[in-house]
Amino acid sequence: xxxxxxxxxxxxxxxxxxxxxxxxxxxxxxxxxxxxxxxxxxxxxxxxxxxxxxxxxxxxxxxxxxxxxxxxxxxxxxxxxxxxxxxxxxxxxxxxxxxxxxxxxxxxxxxxxxxxxxxxxxxxxxxxxxxxxxxxxxxxxxxxxxxxxxxxxxxxxxxxxxxxxxxxxxxxxxxxxxxxxxxxxxxxxxxxxxxxxxxxxxxxxxxxxxxxxxxxxxxxxxxxxxxxxxxxxxxxxxxxxxxxxxxxxxxxxxxxxxxxxxxxxxxxxxxxxxxxxxxxxxxxxxxxxxxxxxxxxxxxxxxxxxxxxxxxxxxxxxxxxx
Amino acid sequence: xxxxxxxxxxxxxxxxxxxxxxxxxxxxxxxxxxxxxxxxxxxxxxxxxxxxxxxxxxxxxxxxxxxxxxxxxxxxxxxxxxxxxxxxxxxxxxxxxxxxxxxxxxxxxxxxxxxxxxxxxxxxxxxxxxxxxxxxxxxxxxxxxxxxxxxxxxxxxxxxxxxxxxxxxxxxxxxxxxxxxxxxxxxxxxxxxxxxxxxxxxxxxxxxxxxxxxxxxxxxxxxxxxxxxxxxxxxxxxxxxxxxxxxxxxxxxxxxxxxxxxxxxxxxxxxxxxxxxxxxxxxxxxxxxxxxxxxxxxxxxxxxxxxxxxxxxxxxxxxxxxxxxxxxxxxxxxxxxxxxxxxxxxxxxxxxxxxxxxxxxxxxxxxxxxxxxxxxxxxxxxxxxxxxxxxxxxxxxxxxxxxxxxxxxxxxxxxxxxxxxxxxxxxxxxxxxxxxxxxxxxxxxxxxxxxxxxxxxxxxxxxxxxxxxxxxxxxxxxxxxxxxxxxxxxxxxxxxxxxxxxxxxxxxxxxxxxxxxxxxxxxxxxxxxxxxxxxxxxxxxxxxxxxxxxxxx
Numbered sequence: 001x002x003x004x005x006x007x008x009x010x011x012x013x014x015x016x017x018x019x020x021x022x023x024x025x026x027x028x029x030x031x032x033x034x035x036x037x038x039x040x041x042x043x044x045x046x047x048x049x050x051x052x053x054x055x056x057x058x059x060x061x062x063x064x065x066x067x068x069x070x071x072x073x074x075x076x077x078x079x080x081x082x083x084x085x086x087x088x089x090x091x092x093x094x095x096x097x098x099x100x101x102x103x104x105x106x107x108x109x110x111x112x113x114x115x116x117x118x119x120x121x122x123x124x125x126x127x128x129x130x131x132x133x134x135x136x137x138x139x140x141x142x143x144x145x146x147x148x149x150x151x152x153x154x155x156x157x158x159x160x161x162x163x164x165x166x167x168x169x170x171x172x173x174x175x176x177x178x179x180x181x182x183x184x185x186x187x188x189x190x191x192x193x194x195x196x197x198x199x200x201x202x203x204x205x206x207x208x209x210x211x212x213x214x215x216x217x218x219x220x221x222x223x224x225x226x227x228x229x230x231x232x233x234x235x236x237x238x239x240x241x242x243x244x245x246x247x248x249x250x251x252x253x254x255x256x257x258x259x260x261x262x263x264x265x266x267x268x269x270x271x272x273x274x275x276x277x278x279x280x281x282x283x284x285x286x287x288x289x290x291x292x293x294x295x296x297x298x299x300x301x302x303x304x305x306x307x308x309x310x311x312x313x314x315x316x317x318x319x320x321x322x
Numbered sequence: 323x324x325x326x327x328x329x330x331x332x333x334x335x336x337x338x339x340x341x342x343x344x345x346x347x348x349x350x351x352x353x354x355x356x357x358x359x360x361x362x363x364x365x366x367x368x369x370x371x372x373x374x375x376x377x378x379x380x381x382x383x384x385x386x387x388x389x390x391x392x393x394x395x396x397x398x399x400x401x402x403x404x405x406x407x408x409x410x411x412x413x414x415x416x417x418x419x420x421x422x423x424x425x426x427x428x429x430x431x432x433x434x435x436x437x438x439x440x441x442x443x444x445x446x447x448x449x450x451x452x453x454x455x456x457x458x459x460x461x462x463x464x465x466x467x468x469x470x471x472x473x474x475x476x477x478x479x480x481x482x483x484x485x486x487x488x489x490x491x492x493x494x495x496x497x498x499x500x501x502x503x504x505x506x507x508x509x510x511x512x513x514x515x516x517x518x519x520x521x522x523x524x525x526x527x528x529x530x531x532x533x534x535x536x537x538x539x540x541x542x543x544x545x546x547x548x549x550x551x552x553x554x555x556x557x558x559x560x561x562x563x564x565x566x567x568x569x570x571x572x573x574x575x576x577x578x579x580x581x582x583x584x585x586x587x588x589x590x591x592x593x594x595x596x597x598x599x600x601x602x603x604x605x606x607x608x609x610x611x612x613x614x615x616x617x618x619x620x621x622x623x624x625x626x627x628x629x630x631x632x633x634x635x636x637x638x639x640x641x642x643x644x645x646x647x648x649x650x651x652x653x654x655x656x657x658x659x660x661x662x663x664x665x666x667x668x669x670x671x672x673x674x675x676x677x678x679x680x681x682x683x684x685x686x687x688x689x690x691x692x693x694x695x696x697x698x699x700x701x702x703x704x705x706x707x708x709x710x711x712x713x714x715x716x717x718x719x720x721x722x723x724x725x726x727x728x729x730x731x732x733x734x735x736x737x738x739x740x741x742x743x744x745x746x747x748x749x750x751x752x753x754x755x756x757x758x759x760x761x762x763x764x765x766x767x768x769x770x771x772x773x774x775x776x777x778x779x780x781x782x783x784x785x786x787x788x789x790x791x792x793x794x795x796x797x798x799x800x801x802x803x804x805x806x807x808x809x810x811x812x813x814x815x816x817x818x819x820x821x822x823x824x825x826x827x828x829x830x831x832x833x834x835x836x837x838x839x840x841x842x843x844x845x846x847x848x849x850x851x852x853x854x855x856x857x858x859x860x861x862x863x864x865x866x867x868x869x870x871x872x873x874x875x
Contacts, residue, residue: 070668
């Protein structure tokens with residue numbers, strides 16, 4: 001037994017060592033990239049800060065984010081209420097730092113669900129695009145269905161979905177997932193159409209590897225990079241959509257802290273001079289979406305082999321800027 | 323830089339920037355009414371009103387929206403009206419004298435409009451009206467008893483407001499309305515009815531020009547509904563000269579109006595959906611009246627030169643319906659606890675900016691026979707908690723409060739209420755309902771808790787309590803049912819004796835206030851934001867403007 005175990009452990013350890021070495025290299029490369037392009041680093045810092053602050057919100061929020069206090073309504077920013085209070089006396093700062101818990105959760109979950117479904121369906125559709133028979137028919141039918149979905153204005157479509165499924169967090173996730181699926185579907189399909197004709201895929205096919213294994217093991221992993229780049233941009237956009245839905249009253253229920261509903265609740269006060277209940281959540285929303293945008297751009301950069309090679313050219317990790 | 327210095331900087335402030343941007347946007351919206359035009363308009367006989375919406379229909383039988391009731395009050399006349407008196411709290415405004423006057427005929431301070439004389443039979447079952455001869459409609463037809471007859475027959479045949487308006491008088495058959503001469507019409511009811519005269523003042527009961535209506539009627543539309551949707555055929559001081567829904571309605575005065583041509587030569591009723599834009603237009607002098615602003619916006623206007631804000635006591639009330647057929651609100655103690663929990667003073671101060679009064683009763687406090695002696699629900703969380711414990715809800719309960727997304731005051735009230743209820747263990751979920759479907763929610767009576775805003779137009783305790791607390795009323799949205807209340811309301815509507823009526827309705831108020839089918843919140847005031855040189859504002863219990871009241875001074 002000990003001899004057998006030894007022989008099993010050795011290759012595993014070697015594999016892990018390889019993985020660790022690659023990860024270490026990847027990390028060094030990543031930090032080098034951020035040093036060279038600090039603009040992209042800002043994106044990671046913003047998103048990380050937002051995520052950490054929202055996680056720590058119960059510990060750092062000075063007031064309950066859902067408790068009204070009529071004695072301090074519409075107070076401008078002061079030391080006791082750092083970002084002021086809204087029309088019911090709720091503390092804007094406390095609500096602002098609690099809000100990403102909802103916004104990020106909905107956006108990330110919605111985007112993940114849509115990316116998984118969209119990628120899987122897109123890979124299948126692309127693989128069977130020009131096949132004969134029912135699979136081809138189904139593949140084309142899926143694409144036309146995606147056309148129909150994308151023909152609707154996204155925001156209106158999302159409002160309709162929330163109206164159908166009822167006003168809840170689950171409905172919002174579902175709506176965001178639903179409107180995003182065609183994006184990933186098209187993205188993955190275009191990747192698969194390119195990859196499926198490559199020699200190594202043909203070789204796998206000739207060796208009798210089943211279709212699902214070819215798709216799952218040989219095609220999707222090699223076409224996933226643009227999907228990952230899209231993810232981050234899409235999360236930012238989904239935060240905007242969540243906020244937009246809440247702004248028009250189709251999002252989270254009041255007084256749940258959420259940036260869009262905070263903007264909507266504070267909006268009537270802007271005209272009467274109390275800008276803070278609306279402007280601060282608006283700023284937080286804009287900065288966070290900007291952060292996700294930067295991350296998306298950085299992933300696009302890193303996923304591009306030519307730019308990656310250029311960055312790593314020369315001595316080790318030193319970029320070649322010539 | 324502290325916030326005060328930012329806010330008060332004479333050169334450039336965020337507030338000024340925002341206002342400037344909004345004014346610029348508003349100017350773009352209304353290019354024909356720039357500030358210089360407005361200066362000229364100040365001396366002119368043109369009245370420009372910025373309203374949330376243009377009239378959807380001019381046939382009030384099927385439309386009670388805000389634009390419609392403002393139009394109807396100027397296009398049509400009724401048989402009677404109340405005498406006007408200066409508002410006791412707002413000297414610049416007038417209001418109807420709706421008090422009980424035991425020294426006047428039928429205890430009412432009435433004035434003839436299309437009727438020059440009226441009488442009620444000694445048994446109180448016949449009301450007879452003698453019409454003013456020589457009154458012409460906007461189509462040139464003379465007013466006769468046939469017009470009044472046709473008007474009430476129309477109510478009985480259509481399915482809008484008419485059956486209700488006739489029903490409260492116990493009029494269900496055409497032969498109860500009899501033409502006794504060219505200018506004499508009588509109404510016959512089975513039992514004495516104290517509303518016989520008051521209903522002739524009600525905005526919902528104007529007189530139509532039957533000659534014109536019959537001319538335009540068709541086999542499919544015998545009561546001229548399609549014509550009256552876009553045109554008027556009445557005896558009022560104005561006619562509609564343009565109606566572009568979603569944009570504007572324009573009204574012109576009648577030079578042959580029997581009371582003389584009104585002051586304003588043109589009334590432009592402009593649709594401006596956003597209250598912030600209406601505010602900017604008034605501030606910039608582009609309009610004379612900005613209707614239905616938000617409470618904080620009125621507060622802002624009080625500091626603006628050239629603008630006046632009149633806030634008069636009104637017949638509106640805003641409350642929460644407690645569905646007495648749904649647990650735990652079938653329990654009186656729970657309903658009382660909800661009333662004790664509402665932070666009413668906070669709501670009045672923060673949400674209404676003190677432009678509302680505490681709702682201390684179940685009928686408008688400006689109406690005859692109102693009493694607040696049964697009021698006991700000043701905020702008291704300890705009392706609320708002990709009532710819940712007595713009702714078997716020591717640990718509280720969970721419920722849902724639905725509110726109208728289109729009403730800007732309901733959400734903040736709901737949040738304040740939710741915070742207060744949390745302190746006594748009641749977890750309230752807030753359900754924001756789109757404005758388009760909100761009234762479906764109300765009328766289906768399936769919500770545990772739902773906001774409601776309404777106003778009984780006829781200043782009568784019987785009319786008001788009949789609407790909301792009679793178990794057979796279609797407006798009894800809290801499903802409230804008490805046989806003693808039903809009987810008291812009914813008998814009060816069958817006697818002309820003021821003392822007996824007062825006794826009845828005092829008892830009704832006592833029972834209703836004790837059994838609390840509502841969370842009593844506020845009586846919002848009717849607020850008119852206007853250019854200060856616009857005079858003549860008169861408050862009606864139907865909560866509408868009448869263009870003929872206005873002049874410049």
